[in-house]
Each structure stands twice: as structure tokens, then as C-alpha cells.
Amino acid sequence: MKVLVIGGDGYCGWATALHLSNKGYEVGIMDSLVRRHWDMEICVETLTPIAPIQQRLQRWKDLTGKSIDLFIGDINNYDFLSKGMNQFQPEAIVHFGEQRSAPFSMIDREHAVLTQANNVIGTLNILYAMQQDFPDCHLVKLGTMGEYGTPNIDIEEGYITIEHNGRKDTLPYPKQPGSFYHLSKVHDSHNIHFACKIWGLRATDLNQGVVYGVLTEETGMDELLINRLDYDGIFGTALNRFCIQAAIDHPLTVYGKGGQTRGFLDIRDTVRCVEIAIANPPDAGKFRVFNQFTEMFSIADLAEMVQKAGTDMGLKVKIEHLDNPRVELEQHYFNAKNTNLLDLGLQPHYLSDSLLDSLLNFATKYKHRVDKNQILPKVSWRR
Numbered sequence: 001m002k003v004l005v006i007g008g009d010g011y012c013g014w015a016t017a018l019h020l021s022n023k024g025y026e027v028g029i030m031d032s033l034v035r036r037h038w039d040m041e042i043c044v045e046t047l048t049p050i051a052p053i054q055q056r057l058q059r060w061k062d063l064t065g066k067s068i069d070l071f072i073g074d075i076n077n078y079d080f081l082s083k084g085m086n087q088f089q090p091e092a093i094v095h096f097g098e099q100r101s102a103p104f105s106m107i108d109r110e111h112a113v114l115t116q117a118n119n120v121i122g123t124l125n126i127l128y129a130m131q132q133d134f135p136d137c138h139l140v141k142l143g144t145m146g147e148y149g150t151p152n153i154d155i156e157e158g159y160i161t162i163e164h165n166g167r168k169d170t171l172p173y174p175k176q177p178g179s180f181y182h183l184s185k186v187h188d189s190h191n192i193h194f195a196c197k198i199w200g201l202r203a204t205d206l207n208q209g210v211v212y213g214v215l216t217e218e219t220g221m222d223e224l225l226i227n228r229l230d231y232d233g234i235f236g237t238a239l240n241r242f243c244i245q246a247a248i249d250h251p252l253t254v255y256g257k258g259g260q261t262r263g264f265l266d267i268r269d270t271v272r273c274v275e276i277a278i279a280n281p282p283d284a285g286k287f288r289v290f291n292q293f294t295e296m297f298s299i300a301d302l303a304e305m306v307q308k309a310g311t312d313m314g315l316k317v318k319i320e321h322l323d324n325p326r327v328e329l330e331q332h333y334f335n336a337k338n339t340n341l342l343d344l345g346l347q348p349h350y351l352s353d354s355l356l357d358s359l360l361n362f363a364t365k366y367k368h369r370v371d372k373n374q375i376l377p378k379v380s381w382r383r
């Protein structure tokens, strides 16, 4: 099957493209490389030195004999997108190609507009290109668990059945996102749902939790295939940041009380979940939602787990509760369902001492690359 991975130069996309290629899918990567540009703009670098995409792909071909087609360009440019899709002829599209940082989207008006325009227009263009030329193609779109926010009731997978004034209906689950970035995902979900309804397209929205870890079977094969690992206050995410902070003897940066609870998953499960979604497409006209995470943790619990693993390795790990730069609940109910992917055969990698050890060792190996000025959060939701 031919799979186009949009955003295939990024953290989740690179690991997924190689995984699918390894599993025998014919893979194309489409990416504007804009993430590398945003890193330069805000003066941050991934902990791991990532090679240019062309070198990465050449190395993959030399190692495995498998080629991956490359389309460099912006999916906000409809002509580029449509031409690339017609050249590649995808049977499935995995769409990772968005601005994905909540703090980046909250820097100022320009970054909020950039985030929503980039994400919403890109996805809308894909929907039009599918309707035009690829009506049977399956769109696998990366959404986020943060679309739901933190409601005081259980979170279902995309839909909830409600009884109201004696009548009953199954409706999209209410959305209470916590940043202009998370809001862009809600707008995408509505647009995709609508397009499935009116044009009979098929789509899976993968509401992914926070991803951690860096190595997958494929990206670990060679230094030139190494994946990015962000640790800065804008693109770095909770657990990855904590492991790198522990490696450089920086107190772990828990925002506020630390009772914020989220869904998490290992990057090795990200690639597997996408593969499962592709292998089991929904019927035409169906907009399906999977909650893509394997475990729920509070931020304070994660910090304690990293502290324990770090101490066992001889590191001195302190935990600091900073004033929370975000506006979010710090103590709340959180119970989300995640059975759809498990029912389709996902066998999760649970967060373990050995994973924490390997992430801490990995962080220690590259700690000379850390810019300590980029650790503390600089973007405030309150302005």
C-alpha cells in the first residue's frame, strides 16, 4: 500500500515513515521543513543532531534497500499538494504536518494566527485534494487528547451518547482545549467530520497523548537516522524534558501543583498505532476517532518517577514547582477511554524503569548539546 506521510521530517513522522517502510509499505514523505526553520527562529535545537532529510533518506536506502519518495513543500500551497499527491498516488495519508507546540501558539498574535492558519488550511487543502482526486484514500490525521480538555466526567473516544429532555443522540464529545494550538486541532476535527459527511471521505482522527522516548527499531539502526528530541521550553514535552533536565542536574520543572493529568505513550507505540489505523480503514463516509495513549500520569508523578530512576543511576535530581505559565486546572478528574486501538491489537510499551534508564542514558550522552537558557518556560498564557 502507498502511504504519504505529511510532516515526515518531524519527531513522530520520521519514526512512522521508517516504520512503515520497514513493514513493506511504499512510503512518501511530504514536508516543508518549516519546523527546522521555527527552531532557528526561536533559537533552539533538538538535543540530538539530526541530519538533513536527503541524507537521512539516502542512509535508509543504503541500509535497507528501500527508497522513500520526498516532496519538499508547504501543504498550504494547494498546487504543490495536489501535484505531489497525483505524482505519488496515495492510498492512505498520515497527516503529522502541523505546528504542534502549545507554547509556540501562545507567544503572541502572530504565532496564534500562524498556528491556526498553517494547521487548519493545510488540513482543509488535504480534504479538497482527496475529494477532487482520491475519494477512496484513507486520511489518518493526528489530533490530540488536549482537544477534550479536562472535563469532570469520563472522556469517550470522540463521541458521547446524551439523553436530553427525553430524547437521545450520539454527538461529538464536547471540546475544551487549552491553547490556540489545541484549538486548531478542534477546528481540524470539525472540518474532517464535515467532509466525511458531505463527500463520503473516510478518516481516522488519532487523538494522541503526549509522546515520550526517542528510539524506535528503525531510528536506532544508525546515527544518521536518529530522531529529534526536543527539551526546550517551547517544543519540549513533559517527560522528555524531565529526563534531559535530570541529566544536566537542572531541577525538574513541574508547573504549578503538578496534579495536571494527561495521557502518555511511547514513540514505539505511536508508529504501531498509525500502522494499525492504516491496516483497518473505516468505511466510506465514516469519521472515526481513536484516543491514542497507553497510560495516564500526573506531571508530579512523572517527575517523581524520573527522580527515582535518576537517583538509582547516581544523578542528583531535584523537583521544583514553578509558577504555572499556563492557564489550566492543576488538580482535576481525568479518566479517558482508550480501548479502540487495543481492540485492534495494540500491545503497549508501558513506561518502565528500563525505558527511563535508557532515556536518561541517552540524554546524558548528548548533554553537551544542551543550552541551559532554553530550559525554563518563557511563554505565558496570561501575557
Ligand code: NAD
Residues within 6 Å of the ligand: 006, 007, 008, 009, 010, 011, 012, 013, 030, 031, 032, 033, 034, 035, 036, 073, 074, 075, 076, 095, 096, 097, 098, 099, 100, 118, 122, 142, 143, 144, 145, 208, 209, 210, 211, 212, 228, 237
Ligand atoms: P514536529 O514539529 O516534530 O513535526 C511536524 C512536521 O510537520 C515538521 O517536520 C514540519 O516541518 C512539518 N510541517 C508543519 N507544517 C507544515 C506544512 N504546512 N506543510 C508541510 N509540512 C509541515 O511535530 P511532532 O511532534 O512530530 O508532531 C506531529 C503531529 O502529531 C502534530 O500534528 C502534533 O500535533 C501531533 N501530536 C504530537 C504529540 C507529541 O507529543 N509530539 C502528541 C500528540 C499529537
Ligand code: USQ
Residues within 6 Å of the ligand: 100, 101, 102, 103, 143, 144, 145, 146, 147, 208, 209, 210, 211, 235, 236, 237, 238, 239, 241, 253, 254, 255, 256, 258, 260, 262, 263, 299, 326, 328
Ligand atoms: N508541564 C510541566 N512542566 C514542563 C512541561 C510541561 O509541568 O516542563 C505540564 C504542562 O503545564 C501541561 C503538561 O505538562 O500541563 C503537558 O505539557 P506538554 O508541554 O508536555 O504537552 P502539551 O503542551 O499538551 O503538548 C504536547 C505536544 C502536542 C500534543 C499534546 C498532547 O506538544 O503536540 O498535542 O502534547 S496532549 O497533551 O494530550 O494534548
